[in-house]
Amino acid sequence: MKELLSKAYAKTGESFISTILTAAADPNVISFAGGLPNPASFPMEALKESCNNIIDKYGSAVFQYAKTEGLQAFRQYLAEDYNKTYGVNLDADNIVVTTGSQQALDCFGKVFINEGDGILVEKPSYLGAFQAFDQYCPEYYPVTLNDDGLDIEELEETLEKYGDKIKLAYLIPEFQNPTGLTYTEENRAKVTEILKKYNVVLIEDDPYGQLRFEGTKPPYIGLGKLPQAALLGTFSKVATPGMRVGYVVTENKELAKYIAMALEATSLHTNIFSQYLLLDYLQNNDQPAHVKDIQDLYRQQCHCMLDAMDKYFPENVTYTRPEGGMFIWATLPEGVSAIKLFPKAAEKGVVYVPGDPFYVGVHDANTLRLNFTNASPEAIDKGIHLLGDMLKEECAGK
Amino acid sequence: MKELLSKAYAKTGESFISTILTAAADPNVISFAGGLPNPASFPMEALKESCNNIIDKYGSAVFQYAKTEGLQAFRQYLAEDYNKTYGVNLDADNIVVTTGSQQALDCFGKVFINEGDGILVEKPSYLGAFQAFDQYCPEYYPVTLNDDGLDIEELEETLEKYGDKIKLAYLIPEFQNPTGLTYTEENRAKVTEILKKYNVVLIEDDPYGQLRFEGTKPPYIGLGKLPQAALLGTFSKVATPGMRVGYVVTENKELAKYIAMALEATSLHTNIFSQYLLLDYLQNNDQPAHVKDIQDLYRQQCHCMLDAMDKYFPENVTYTRPEGGMFIWATLPEGVSAIKLFPKAAEKGVVYVPGDPFYVGVHDANTLRLNFTNASPEAIDKGIHLLGDMLKEECAGK
Known part of the structure; x- marks a missing residue:
């Protein structure tokens, strides 16, 4: 059947979103990979x-x-x-x-x-x-x-x-x-x-x-x-x-x-x-009040993640400090591939989205995306701790 | 903006489905045009x-x-x-x-x-x-x-x-x-x-x-x-x-x-x-029983439409006799354009879908589609009567 595919589909591989969703679905893994809203945001x-x-x-x-x-x-x-x-x-x-x-x-x-x-x-x-x-x-x-x-x-x-x-x-x-x-x-x-x-x-x-x-x-x-x-x-x-x-x-x-x-x-x-x-x-319903509740929840979750990153991440990893939304973006030292580290992180029990799929034609990017909206403060602290320990090891001397 | 459109959209005109939906939405018109299921089919x-x-x-x-x-x-x-x-x-x-x-x-x-x-x-x-x-x-x-x-x-x-x-x-x-x-x-x-x-x-x-x-x-x-x-x-x-x-x-x-x-x-x-x-x-729920009710309803509606067509349509118009589904297809004498008759029919208070959009590159087709699932027996009889009178006039001697 492959020979019948359109140009666009003949060149696609496995969908990266699917790979992430599969890894993130493992109940033993702390996932910062998805972009799922907190169920508390559903009225x-x-x-x-x-x-x-x-x-x-x-x-x-x-x-x-x-x-x-x-x-x-x-x-x-x-x-x-x-x-x-x-x-x-x-x-x-x-x-x-x-x-x-x-x-x-x-x-x-x-x-x-x-x-x-x-x-x-x-x-x-x-x-x-x-x-x-x-x-x-x-x-x-x-x-x-x-x-x-x-x-x-x-x-x-x-x-x-x-x-x-x-x-x-x-x-x-x-x-x-x-x-x-x-x-x-x-x-x-x-x-x-x-x-x-x-x-x-x-x-x-x-x-x-x-x-x-x-x-x-x-x-x-x-x-x-x-x-x-x-x-x-x-x-x-x-x-x-x-x-x-x-x-x-x-x-x-x-x-x-x-x-x-x-x-x-x-x-x-x-x-x-x-x-x-x-x-x-x-x-x-009072939707503005409901949205304010979501904002309050996500502020807390975002700060919790940033605090943990300040505490556990090595100094040569930098990251954004969002005023809203769902994601933090981290930049590793040059030459450190976030996608190569993905299996190691998953094995330790924490997943993120490596930078590569967010670029056109960039491979082994030294960036990664962390979602803070769909994990408890405890899970955020634990997951960032695991990730930080791995990064300290992998980024040392870079 | 037109010069920015993709090839497919640069050549599309008004959507025919939209035209039909608009005509069919007129409450004074009996519509056999849409493909709407009877609301009675919603459990x-x-x-x-x-x-x-x-x-x-x-x-x-x-x-x-x-x-x-x-x-x-x-x-x-x-x-x-x-x-x-x-x-x-x-x-x-x-x-x-x-x-x-x-x-x-x-x-x-x-x-x-x-x-x-x-x-x-x-x-x-x-x-x-x-x-x-x-x-x-x-x-x-x-x-x-x-x-x-x-x-x-x-x-x-x-x-x-x-x-x-x-x-x-x-x-x-x-x-x-x-x-x-x-x-x-x-x-x-x-x-x-x-x-x-x-x-x-x-x-x-x-x-x-x-x-x-x-x-x-x-x-x-x-x-x-x-x-x-x-x-x-x-x-x-x-x-x-x-x-x-x-x-x-x-x-x-x-x-x-x-x-x-x-x-x-x-x-x-x-x-x-x-x-x-x-x-x-x-x-x-007993879905097979529900489906049987829909079948019974549509059998009655289809027969009602066919009976009316037998009664009101001129002899030189032929049509299919479906064993199910939602549509009857009528063929007018050669040379009679169903799309050209559409405005006349709409004016008389009844609409259908002319054959043209169901073909590739055919214009002024002598065919039309009638939906029987979303009109009452009274409306079916009245609408087919109106349509039949018009067709008798338009198809005479063809």
Whole structure:
């Protein structure tokens, strides 16, 4: 059968996410590898009540086929929420509800990318985005991500040189995956200015924006500023990932229309029960208070991990100090491969995601991603202790 | 933005499904256009009970991220059901749960099709499949669908001539969409024999198989017989389409693995709440009895429509007499365009799907699809009366 595969699938190996999930599923292992929200972030009782409410209230509509773009009232609710919070002027037609943000990424690939077309990405960037886009065989143009955001000089150079080939720019400016870094307000303003000069569609992925437990939120790069921009939102981190409900927000209704066309061809529409459910949940519960509880929990878990890293990691390993989100990014001394150390760490009983899959064409990267949201303080301390002991050994004298 | 679009999207116009849905949504119009199941086919009370059951029983797992392939126990349940009914030997790893069958079609496109690769299809075939596959810019090789199944001579000729280009064969052998036709057992056996000789992956789409209200079910073409075949199943017609739960059944575990890889890149996994829900529903309810009720309802609705067609349609309009499923296919005299008549019909207050979108490169087809599952007997009689009067006028002397 291999000879029948499409180009994209003929060159894929085992999925790295699957490998991680398998290692992380071992109950004897402390996993900092996944990106699972803490189950405490699922408002279970309220969701259960809403399940019953919507069946009683809307009857068969919650089980029937539905419009591709998503439930009108749900999209209107989301639009008004953005209007209130960010002073934009959206309505339901600016929103398309997708099967998680992942499906939005797939739809952008479908609508814009043919083999060889360019996508500008952060270096490093989200491995799931590479998986989605890889299916359309693009060329990637990585721009270094610094502590304050995108490397502006590199961004300008890249667009100057390859601007005619680059169709999409995929950025995660807040609590970035994998680094946990956030672009400063100043950096964002520069990125906006530069992107304005090119015919490029910006995908501003914002799965973690609500998980800010320190500092203040800088403005969006695209929303309200760029004519060809989309923001990706999701309920995966603030209500339930299992329901697979994300959404595309764009002031460009032509873009919304194309994304909906791709969505229709891909899965007809997003699970309508889940859309009714989340709408009812939002209408009848204090979601900001619930989000604050998640922020408090994750602040504690993040600090617990950073404290443990300060205590157990060798001095020649550096790491980010996120103001929110789910991840810390560690950098080992040059020449130390995090992927080569993965089996050793797993054997000791702790796993992480090695840096490699977050880059384009980089092997044996000296970086790794740690997730702090889905382990108890005790497990965090124990796992970081195990990892620190191994790193002390492996990084000594480097 | 248009200049940035991928080849597939640069050439798409307005989606025809959307046009139909819009016309059909007019409350003053009797719609035979959609493919909506009757809401009576949703076991609402039982599903509501299962919503509560699964939250109580499985807790946060029903809201958390899950494995790409789908819920293990659900896949095992489905595998055992096929084993019991069809004497095959499947386990959970032979099943991948998708976001409706539509997503399965998209995944097959991703895994196998590059621009110009061949897909063998029925003439006519399901328009949603064309929408899914079109995104990968294939060449279609249509084979005429006769009253007893695929035209065997044409199938042989097509594969002899283009077998090295054709990667997929997409067939709907039972209560076909759009025609309502079913391949006979003899025809199926011949198709199996011919496909055996070629390196082609068979997609046997079976959304309506359980909706048989007359006659007996012939054996599958691929399942248990072909080494590179997949059967597509769905809960859309026997429980709830809004939940978007379909599945791929394949004895070829390598194929299952590739489909799961594509699924992961597309939407990570299928809504897990819905999978727990359907598993609990199946475990705690008499689904065969529920399916029998749907069959009884659709038999009555189908006969009601056929009786009305016998009564009101002119003699030079012919139509299929389905043994199950959801659709009747009518053929007007040669030269009468069903798409040109669509606005007239809509104005009179009745809509259908004109034949064009079910063909490759055919315009002004003299065929149309009528759905009988989602209108009351009164509406069916009234709508067919309106349509018949118009057809008598338009087809007179042709």
